[in-house]
Structure formats: C-alpha cells, structure tokens
Amino acid sequence: MKTLELFDQNAFVMSAEVFPPKAQGNLEGVIRALKEIKSVSPDFVSVTYGAGGEGARTTADVASVAIDAFGINTVAHITAVNLTKEKLDEQLDILQRKGVENILVLRGDLTPSSRFYDFRFASELAEYISKNYPKFNLLGACYPEKHPDAPSLEKDIDNLKRKIDAGVKHLISQMFFDNQRFYDFLDKLLAAGIDVPVEAGIMPLTQRSIIERTLKLSSAHLPKDFEEHVRSKASDEEFFTEGIFLAVKQIHDLKKNAVKGVHIYTMNKGRIAQCIFPHFRGNW
Numbered sequence: 001m002k003t004l005e006l007f008d009q010n011a012f013v014m015s016a017e018v019f020p021p022k023a024q025g026n027l028e029g030v031i032r033a034l035k036e037i038k039s040v041s042p043d044f045v046s047v048t049y050g051a052g053g054e055g056a057r058t059t060a061d062v063a064s065v066a067i068d069a070f071g072i073n074t075v076a077h078i079t080a081v082n083l084t085k086e087k088l089d090e091q092l093d094i095l096q097r098k099g100v101e102n103i104l105v106l107r108g109d110l111t112p113s114s115r116f117y118d119f120r121f122a123s124e125l126a127e128y129i130s131k132n133y134p135k136f137n138l139l140g141a142c143y144p145e146k147h148p149d150a151p152s153l154e155k156d157i158d159n160l161k162r163k164i165d166a167g168v169k170h171l172i173s174q175m176f177f178d179n180q181r182f183y184d185f186l187d188k189l190l191a192a193g194i195d196v197p198v199e200a201g202i203m204p205l206t207q208r209s210i211i212e213r214t215l216k217l218s219s220a221h222l223p224k225d226f227e228e229h230v231r232s233k234a235s236d237e238e239f240f241t242e243g244i245f246l247a248v249k250q251i252h253d254l255k256k257n258a259v260k261g262v263h264i265y266t267m268n269k270g271r272i273a274q275c276i277f278p279h280f281r282g283n284w
Contacts, residue, residue, distance in 0.1 A: 001073050002137035003102050004169050006043050006261075007197045013261030014280060015075075015172075015199065016273050018066075019048040020058035029268055030062050034070050036270020040277035044073035046104055046139075046172070046263070060091070064098040075139060076100050079108025080119035085128070088119070092133050103129060104139040105168065123162040130167030140168035142198065144176045144185040145220055153185075157192050169196055172263045175203035175218050177226045179253050186259075199261040200254050204272050205229060206243035208236070244275045251280065 006013045016037050018030050037045060047062045059076055066072040076095050105125040119125050126138050140163040143156055150156035176182050182200060205211055211230055229242050251262050266272045
C-alpha cells in the first residue's frame with residue numbers, strides 16, 4: 001500500500017523506523033525489532049540507508065523481510081550521496097521486485113569519502129524517480145528547526161517546496177521535542193503552499209548512551225521537562241520509563257492538535273514501539 005492512502009483511512013497514522021545492520025547478512029537484530037513492532041500493528045515501517053550511501057542491498061533485504069515475513073507496509077530510504085543513475089536504476093528494480101511501493105528520498109549524511117555523481121539533492125532524486133518510475137510513492141524529510149546545512153528556515157522551506165514540486169507527496173519530520181515549534185513550522189509550510197501530510201518524527205529519549213549524539217545531530221531545542229530528564233540520575237530502567245512517558249505525553253498533544261501522524265525513531269528497539277503504540281490504538 002502507498003503511504004499516502006493511509007491518511008484517507010486513518011485518523012492518526014503511526015509508523016516506525018528501523019535500520020539495517022552495517023555488516024551484510026546479519027539481520028538478526030533488525031528482524032527481532034520488526035517482530036516486536038509488528039505486534040503493535042504499525043501503519044508502516046521505514047528502513048534506513050547506510051551513511052555515505054552504503055547499504056542499498058541490506059535496505060532492500062530488510063524491506064523484503066518486513067513485507068514477506070511480517071506483512072508490514074514498508075518504505076525504503078534512498079540517498080543521493082555516492083549514487084549514479086545506473087546504481088539508482090538497479091536499486092529501484094530490486095525494490096520493485098521485492099514489492100516495495102514507497103521510497104523516502106534524502107540527500108544523505110556526508111562522510112569523508114562522500115561524493116555526488118548524478119544527484120546532489122533529494123529533489124533531484126524525486127524528479128528522476130517520478131519521471132522514470134512513476135508507480136513509486138515518494139516521501140521526503142522535513143526539518144522543523146531547519147536542516148543543519150540550511151542558512152535559514154525560510155531557505156530550507158524553499159528547498160522543501162522543490163521536493164514537493166518534484167513529486168514528494170508525504171513528509172516525515174526530523175525529531176523535535178518542542179511541539180510549539182512544530183506547529184509554527186506547519187503554519188509556515190501552509191503559507192508556502194505546501195499542503196501534504198506531515199508526520200511528526202518522535203525520538204523517545206530512553207537510552208543515555210545515544211542521547212548526546214542524537215541531540216547534537218538534530219540541534220533540537222529541549223523544553224524544561226526534557227532537559228530535566230536528560231540530566232536525571234535515575235536507573236536505566238527508570239530512565240527508559242520516563243523517556244517513554246515524555247514521548248507519549250508529546251504525542252498526545254500532537255494528536256489533540258490535529259497532527260496527522262507520528263513516526264517513531266526506534267533505534268531498532270522494538271520495545272519502544274510496544275510501549276508507545278497501545279496508548280493510541282484504542283487499547284488503553
């Protein structure tokens with residue numbers, strides 16, 4: 001199913017992100033995460049792409065497992081970095097054969113070995129896929145507090161408009177913790193003529209070991225309750241529970257304010273989805 005159709009069927013779309021292993025062939029961890037996520041009936045899962053444009057094969061493999069073994073609607077990420085038209089055609093052919101209907105187009109994270117060949121921006125990927133593989137449903141990323149490389153939020157929204165004009169029909173936001181900033185961002189999108197479904201990207205702060213890197217990469221503003229949580233001296237299990245509580249509280253507010261859906265960054269911890277989804281699936 002194309003993700004765009006979900007917004008016609010569901011009052012509140014809920015999805016989750018997983019990532020493939022760095023080493024090809026060792027899918028045990030992500031398969032376990034998919035099994036756990038499946039238990040809470042996600043509307044779809046997205047499967048990331050390796051940093052620096054590496055990992056197309058494992059992305060396709062994980063997407064195939066999600067579809068064939070678990071029956072989960074799936075979105076595959078594709079990044080522009082290190083990508084030629086020939087490689088893109090090969091990847092899209094593989095994804096089509098594996099039953100993937102949805103592609104999230106991204107520029108991709110840069111590494112010291114990164115190069116740009118035929119595509120430099122996500123909008124260029126979207127334009128090429130829309131023209132040559134029109135059966136794919138295209139998604140894009142958006143940044144409520146602007147992309148780190150953008151000179152301003154206004155310029156970033158201009159670039160986002162190019163993605164929409166190139167064929168992107170559904171947006172997933174970068175993580176944020178201050179809902180008001182997200183609401184302000186949605187208002188700016190509408191003012192710019194961008195009127196496609198936007199899912200809010202939610203990163204539950206449940207693991208101390210990844211918080212510092214996560215916050216550095218996102219540059220997201222932390223409200224007071226999140227700041228207090230990050231500084232907490234609680235046990236690991238108490239820290240996890242508080243992180244889930246804050247995420248659920250954040251999502252409740254988003255839903256109350258008519259946000260169309262949320263995308264949970266699980267870090268391959270299916271337990272996170274199991275703790276959050278039931279609050280919004282009529283079981284609580």
